[in-house]
Amino acid sequence: MNSEFTPPALSTMEKLLQDPRYQFWLLQLIGWTGWVGLYVIRDMYWGQPLSRIFLLIIDAIAGFLLTTGLRYLYIAVWEKSANIRVVTAIIGSLLISWIWQPIKNYSQFVYYNDFTEVEKFDKLDFGFTQISMAYFSGWQQLSFFIFLGWSALYFGLKFNRMWQEERRRSIRAESMAHQAQLRMLRYQLNPHFLFNTLNAISTLILEKETNAASQMVSKLSGFLRYSLDKDTMQEVDLIHEINTMKLYLDIEQVRFVDRLKVKININDDVKDALVPSLLLQPLVENSIKHAISNRFDGGAITINASKFTGDLLIEVSDNGPGIELALGQEPVFSGVGLQNTKERLKELYGDNYSLKFLPVLPHGLNVSIRIPFTKKA
Numbered sequence: 214m215n216s217e218f219t220p221p222a223l224s225t226m227e228k229l230l231q232d233p234r235y236q237f238w239l240l241q242l243i244g245w246t247g248w249v250g251l252y253v254i255r256d257m258y259w260g261q262p263l264s265r266i267f268l269l270i271i272d273a274i275a276g277f278l279l280t281t282g283l284r285y286l287y288i289a290v291w292e293k294s295a296n297i298r299v300v301t302a303i304i305g306s307l308l309i310s311w312i313w314q315p316i317k318n319y320s321q322f323v324y325y326n327d328f329t330e331v332e333k334f335d336k337l338d339f340g341f342t343q344i345s346m347a348y349f350s351g352w353q354q355l356s357f358f359i360f361l362g363w364s365a366l367y368f369g370l371k372f373n374r375m376w377q378e379e380r381r382r383s384i385r386a387e388s389m390a391h392q393a394q395l396r397m398l399r400y401q402l403n404p405h406f407l408f409n410t411l412n413a414i415s416t417l418i419l420e421k422e423t424n425a426a427s428q429m430v431s432k433l434s435g436f437l438r439y440s441l442d443k444d445t446m447q448e449v450d451l452i453h454e455i456n457t458m459k460l461y462l463d464i465e466q467v468r469f470v471d472r473l474k475v476k477i478n479i480n481d482d483v484k485d486a487l488v489p490s491l492l493l494q495p496l497v498e499n500s501i502k503h504a505i506s507n508r509f510d511g512g513a514i515t516i517n518a519s520k521f522t523g524d525l526l527i528e529v530s531d532n533g534p535g536i537e538l539a540l541g542q543e544p545v546f547s548g549v550g551l552q553n554t555k556e557r558l559k560e561l562y563g564d565n566y567s568l569k570f571l572p573v574l575p576h577g578l579n580v581s582i583r584i585p586f587t588k589k590a
Contacts, residue, residue, distance in 0.1 A: 240370070241280065244363075245273040275316045279309045287367060294494050302364040310356035310391050317356070330495060349576045409498070413468050436460040448487040450589075451525070455479060458493045458516070465501055472511025473501070480519045488525070488589045489561060495554050496529040504533025506576065525586040532577040536570070551580075558584065 214289050249269045256265055290301045410433055417426035436457070455477060462475055497514060504512040517528040558566045562584055571579040 237284065241277055245277045248276070248359075249273045270311075276313055276359075279361065280314055283309055283360070283364065284367065289365070291371075298368070302368065303361070306360035306364050307357055309360045313360070314356045314438050324519055364542065410464060417468070425467050431465055432460065432464045432467065436464060448587075449487045449490045450484065451488050451527075452484040454488050454490065454493055455516070455518075455574070457491065458497055461494055461497065465505075469501075469505055469511055472508075473505050474511070474513040476513065476515045478515070478517045482518050483518050483525055483586070484519075485588050486520075486525045487589065488527070488584065489557055492554065492557075492582070493529065496582075499551055499580075500529060500531035500578070502534065503536075504531035508533065520586060521583065523586060524583045527582045527584075528579055530573055530577060530579040533574065535572055535576050535578045558582070 249266065252269050253263070253266055256263070286301065286305050287298070290298055293301075367393050410429070414426050414433075417423075417429065459477075462473070466473055493516065497516070500512075500514045504514070512532050515528075515530045517526075517530070519526050555568055558568060565585055567581070567583040569581045571581060573579050
């Protein structure tokens, strides 16, 4: 599992459907086609001839073009205050309905071949009221509310898209901060480890153990090359992590020779479990520092990994002097490695992990890590 999610590739059609520009035209087409469909169903119910569908299509095309004009009007006032946008929506819907309703009425005059109301315009005793009844009749009952509803839907969808985009930005910002924190913790390990290793090489050179120093430089090169094969933000197979630790232990073996004894027990069913890269290095380094380097006869380090109640359980134990553990309290370490390990686990798994320090009888320390058991998809 990668800590940074990579979305799957989208097809051309999916990209078009997610583009707001194409979404508008698609919704326009669906909306006005649906309007025609509703009237066809109504006409069928009332026994109207289906040939009237051509009249409805003409009205829908007019509505399509007029609402497209409304869209550009709303785009022009989008950055204005909320009051201006509301007033624009009401007035715009009113004006558009005054244009659309005469188109509907005239097309019906043509369809039914009934121009009685229009012929009344030739009579001088008919004024604006009669003209309005002939050409504008219906806008108050239906047309105005159709365009007002369209406007409300337009603003609602636009606000929803803005909210979704803001939410995506927030998630991306949080993810970037999370990744930056992980990278900081991860990159702190490399200078820390390199400083200790180079210090050991310097000591070997000063003691004129040039052969041992040369071996350590060679093994250090191999360890760094191997560990850098994986992205620092990526989780790796446990077997990869173990192999990396073997290279690290080879470096330390040059220093301690027979004083360092290592035993690794990894169950077959967890070898492909995913763990944070270089998870074990600070734990093993801590054991070497406290259980091996300070003892004349050296000591032993044991690494165990198994599946435990659906989780991955990793234990690093040593037979050193151990540490005093106050009941119910975690030990406080002055070094970078163990503190970073805890913070990395917290960043990656939240509260879904455990890091425990337990005494080993007759003496020694056991560091136990439990994390969710996952594999590569």
